[in-house]
Amino acid sequence: MKHFVRIINIIIVLLMSNILTVVKIVDLKGFKIPFIILVVLWFFWINISPSHANRKLETKRLKRCGNGCELLVIFLASTCISIIYCIVGSFGTYGIPSLKEGYKMWLLNILIIILVENTVFWNGIIRVYLTSEQLGIRHRVWGLACGMIPIAHLIVLGIIIKTASLEVKVENEKLIVDRQRHEDRICATKYPILLVHGVFFRDFRYLNYWGRIPKELEENGATIFYGQQQSASSVAECGQEVADKILEICKEHNCEKVNIIAHSKGGLDSRYALNIPGIKEHVASLTTINTPHRGCEFADYLLSKIPESKKELIANTYNGALKRLGDHDPDFIKAVTDLTASACKKRNEELPDVEGVYYQSIGSKLNKAGNGRFPLNFSYHLVNAFDGANDGLVGENSFKWGADYNFLTVKGKRGISHGDMIDLNRENFDGFDVREFYVQLVAKLKGMGF
Numbered sequence: 001m002k003h004f005v006r007i008i009n010i011i012i013v014l015l016m017s018n019i020l021t022v023v024k025i026v027d028l029k030g031f032k033i034p035f036i037i038l039v040v041l042w043f044f045w046i047n048i049s050p051s052h053a054n055r056k057l058e059t060k061r062l063k064r065c066g067n068g069c070e071l072l073v074i075f076l077a078s079t080c081i082s083i084i085y086c087i088v089g090s091f092g093t094y095g096i097p098s099l100k101e102g103y104k105m106w107l108l109n110i111l112i113i114i115l116v117e118n119t120v121f122w123n124g125i126i127r128v129y130l131t132s133e134q135l136g137i138r139h140r141v142w143g144l145a146c147g148m149i150p151i152a153h154l155i156v157l158g159i160i161i162k163t164a165s166l167e168v169k170v171e172n173e174k175l176i177v178d179r180q181r182h183e184d185r186i187c188a189t190k191y192p193i194l195l196v197h198g199v200f201f202r203d204f205r206y207l208n209y210w211g212r213i214p215k216e217l218e219e220n221g222a223t224i225f226y227g228q229q230q231s232a233s234s235v236a237e238c239g240q241e242v243a244d245k246i247l248e249i250c251k252e253h254n255c256e257k258v259n260i261i262a263h264s265k266g267g268l269d270s271r272y273a274l275n276i277p278g279i280k281e282h283v284a285s286l287t288t289i290n291t292p293h294r295g296c297e298f299a300d301y302l303l304s305k306i307p308e309s310k311k312e313l314i315a316n317t318y319n320g321a322l323k324r325l326g327d328h329d330p331d332f333i334k335a336v337t338d339l340t341a342s343a344c345k346k347r348n349e350e351l352p353d354v355e356g357v358y359y360q361s362i363g364s365k366l367n368k369a370g371n372g373r374f375p376l377n378f379s380y381h382l383v384n385a386f387d388g389a390n391d392g393l394v395g396e397n398s399f400k401w402g403a404d405y406n407f408l409t410v411k412g413k414r415g416i417s418h419g420d421m422i423d424l425n426r427e428n429f430d431g432f433d434v435r436e437f438y439v440q441l442v443a444k445l446k447g448m449g450f
Contacts, residue, residue: 002053006073009046013078013120016043017113018085020105043116047123050074057168058175061131066168068127072161075120076154082113128160134167134428135160170428174435178219185221187442189450191257191284193217194249196227196242198264198422199335200318202326203228210263211423216435222442225249225258229269230327232318234334235347238265239272243279250282257284259450261441263422264394265339267291267361267401268347274354284450285358286402287441290391290421293361294398295344297386299336344398353402358450362441363399364408365389367415373425376417391418408432 015022016039049055054066086109129140143160146152197209203226208214214224229241246258260283262270267288274280303311315332322330337343353359366372369380369392376392387395399407409415410431419425423434 002051005052006070009050009074010077010081012039012042012046013074013116014081014085015039017078017082017116018109020109020112046074047071047119054168057172058179059172062168062172062175064127065131065164068124068131069161069165069168071120071124072128072157075117075124076157076161078120079117082117086110086113125160128164132164132167133426134163136425136427139163167428170433174216174433178216181220187217187439187446188221189223189259189442189446191259191450192223192225192249192253192255193442194225194227194246194258194260196229196260196262196266196270197231198266199339200231200322202231209422209424211426212435213423213438216439217442220439220443227262227266227269229266230322230330231325232322232327232330232332232335234331235265235268235272235338237329237331237334238269240276242266242269243273243276246273246279246282257282257450259284259442259445260286261289261438262286262291263289264291264418265335267293268338268344271351271353272347274357275351280354280357283357285360285445285448287445288359288361288399288401290363290394290399290418291361291401292339292394292398293344293348293401294395295341296339296383296394296398297341298382299340300342301386303337303340358448359402360404360406361399361401362406362408362421363394363396364391364416364418364421365396366392366417367409368413371414372417373419376419391416391421393418408437 019036019039050067050070054063054070057063057066125143128135129143139156139160142156146156195203195210195214197203201209203209218224225245227242227245229238229245242260246260249258250256260270267286268291270286270288274283274286306314311333318332319327319330322332338347366376366380369377369384371377372380372392380390380392383390383393383395387398389396396407399405408421410429412431414429414431416432420427420429420432420434
């Protein structure tokens with residue numbers, strides 16, 4: 001039904017684009033004016049509501065985005081057909097006046113096509129640009145840059161349509177699933193979830209380190225808190241801050257324990273926190289995500305090779321920026337040093353797993369450097385030289401810790417990067433749904449009684 005309506009809409013746009021030649025070719029007798037009025041009204045309706053199927057989508061945003069994609073598909077199809085029609089018709093074929101026979105009619109027909117197709121195109125692209133969350137800045141810039149370049153603009157438009165259409169499909173299916181299981185509250189764990197961020201990031205209110213994950217967990221019943229430790233400091237200092245946060249949550253929210261889910265260096269901070277007296281009694285489980293438990297050998301190499309003057313310059317630049325973002329005592333060198341393989345080896349000997357806490361770990365890897373977003377697409381090669389297969393930042397052999405370990409990747413060239421594991425780019429891609437992964441992860445903790 002959807003494809004049938006699309007074909008009818010394409011035909012209407014074609015009739016509108018070529019209304020002069022259609023009226024000239026077809027003998028409408030006394031129905032010429034009613035025919036023109038009908039086509040014009042239908043054309044305007046297409047621009048308002050091009051697809052009946054999109055009315056069934058769960059949100060207004062998805063409906064607008066879906067309708068924008070439909071208009072762009074109609075534009076592509078009708079424009080290609082109109083171009084072929086005009087090229088053939090310009091030689092006087094199929095009743096269209098040739099340039100020699102009637103250039104004014106021919107030019108007027110071209111102008112109407114341009115006006116009609118531009119109406120459909122801009123109506124569609126504006127809706128998609130304003131409502132799509134998956135296009136991102138990159139696709140939008142490419143769309144603007146290639147807009148006037150023949151062939152390239154069609155390729156980019158095809159990518160835009162594919163990306164936005166997939167977004168509508170995936171997001172709508174997710175909303176339906178969440179609505180159907182809302183009453184089950186599968187993420188309503190006995191103890192709240194404490195999300196602990198990694199290095200060089202902070203927990204900001206309006207720019208969530210964990211992307212769309214917290215909202216998805218809360219939709220399914222979870223109670224979420226954040227570590228809010230400094231973005232760049234030693235494991236010991238950040239670990240103390242995490243420990244303080246655990247005690248604060250338990251006291252202020254009258255809960256006995258928390259479930260920690262920590263990413264990257266946050267996993268090291270959390271393990272340190274568990275070894276601080278009086279903390280393990282308030283933690284039910286620790287799940288580390290892409291944490292460098294055995295460190296990064298490339299970090300040892302860089303710290304040993306970079307001259308002290310350059311290290312100091314880099315550190316001062318980072319520390320100044322991090323202080324402005326909220327760190328009270330940032331220390332770039334301490335943070336990086338604590339991620340080295342040598343530092344992690346020493347710390348692992350000093351920090352045993354505490355009794356009574358369930359430890360598990362998760363890791364992932366990129367299958368190809370080019371599929372990691374900047375700067376992971378560059379760091380991948382460096383990490384690969386020292387640590388082997390990696391997620392763009394941490395080697396595969398460094399992830400495993402605790403009673404259970406889950407290693408993730410996807411088929412094909414893409415893989416799953418260090419940033420993908422926290423939905424850093426808010427990106428949907430085939431083979432891995434990061435939001436659903438965390439829903440099932442927390443649901444498992446609930447099933448274990450945590």
